[in-house]
Amino acid sequence: GESVGLHLPTLSVQEGDNSIINCAYSNSASDYFIWYKQESGKGPQFIIDIRSNMDKRQGQRVTVLLNKTVKHLSLQIAATQPGDSAVYFCAETAGGSYIPTFGRGTSLIVHP
Amino acid sequence: EAGVTQFPSHSVIEKGQTVTLRCDPISGHDNLYWYRRVMGKEIKFLLHFVKESKQDESGMPNNRFLAERTGGTYSTLKVQPAELEDSGVYFCASSPLGPSGGNTIYFGEGSWLTVV
Numbered sequence: 001g002e003s004v005g006l007h008l009p010t011l012s013v014q015e016g017d018n019s020i021i022n023c024a025y026s027n028s029a030s031d032y033f034i035w036y037k038q039e040s041g042k043g044p045q046f047i048i049d050i051r052s053n054m055d056k057r058q059g060q061r062v063t064v065l066l067n068k069t070v071k072h073l074s075l076q077i078a079a080t081q082p083g084d085s086a087v088y089f090c091a092e093t094a095g096g097s098y099i100p101t102f103g104r105g106t107s108l109i110v111h112p
Numbered sequence: 113e114a115g116v117t118q119f120p121s122h123s124v125i126e127k128g129q130t131v132t133l134r135c136d137p138i139s140g141h142d143n144l145y146w147y148r149r150v151m152g153k154e155i156k157f158l159l160h161f162v163k164e165s166k167q168d169e170s171g172m173p174n175n176r177f178l179a180e181r182t183g184g185t186y187s188t189l190k191v192q193p194a195e196l197e198d199s200g201v202y203f204c205a206s207s208p209l210g211p212s213g214g215n216t217i218y219f220g221e222g223s224w225l226t227v228v
């Protein structure tokens with residue numbers, strides 16, 4: 001069936017480095033994508049989103065890139081900080097659905 | 113403004129017992145969702161309410177799970193009888209009723225259920 005998945009379950013980086021978290025999706029009808037951050041003991045928090053008519057969107061220290069040709073989404077975090085340590089989930093909706101479909105998540109570990 | 117609130121935050125019950133989880137969405141949000149995350153796996157959709165109506169319950173695992181949203185306000189998710197595989201964290205989320213697709217949904221902190 002259609003699915004959203006992640007290439008790497010765990011990513012370890014040094015404080016100050018840039019982080020890139022990748023996500024592949026298989027539903028060609030997906031038209032809205034969201035990145036969520038889940039800190040230990042908390043619920044997922046919205047980070048940034050992008051619609052399918054865009055290929056790049058920037059926020060504060062974060063950038064999301066969308067490549068519809070290969071159905072790939074990435075989250076770039078600049079100057080990664082220990083507070084960025086969390087599990088990051090990509091999610092997508094298709095066809096006007098209200099309901100995001102989530103991938104398995106990538107655990108980002110930032111070493112001071 | 114209060115966010116999505118869930119309780120209990122943690123619950124440990126024995127196999128065969130009943131547990132009821134409660135979610136209070138953000139005030140004014142007509143969309144309410146239940147998701148579940150089993151350890152190390154993806155966050156899986158359970159069901160979606162629009163006001164008091166179940167819009168989509170395709171993710172409910174089986175008939176041991178019952179969700180309600182009386183009056184279109186808070187929602188409850190009851191597991192009866194609980195099994196070991198029901199352990200995980202149950203997230204509630206809400207969003208306003210507006211143009212479909214592309215609405216940010218806001219999550220609560222989850223109810224962490226352990227069945228022993």
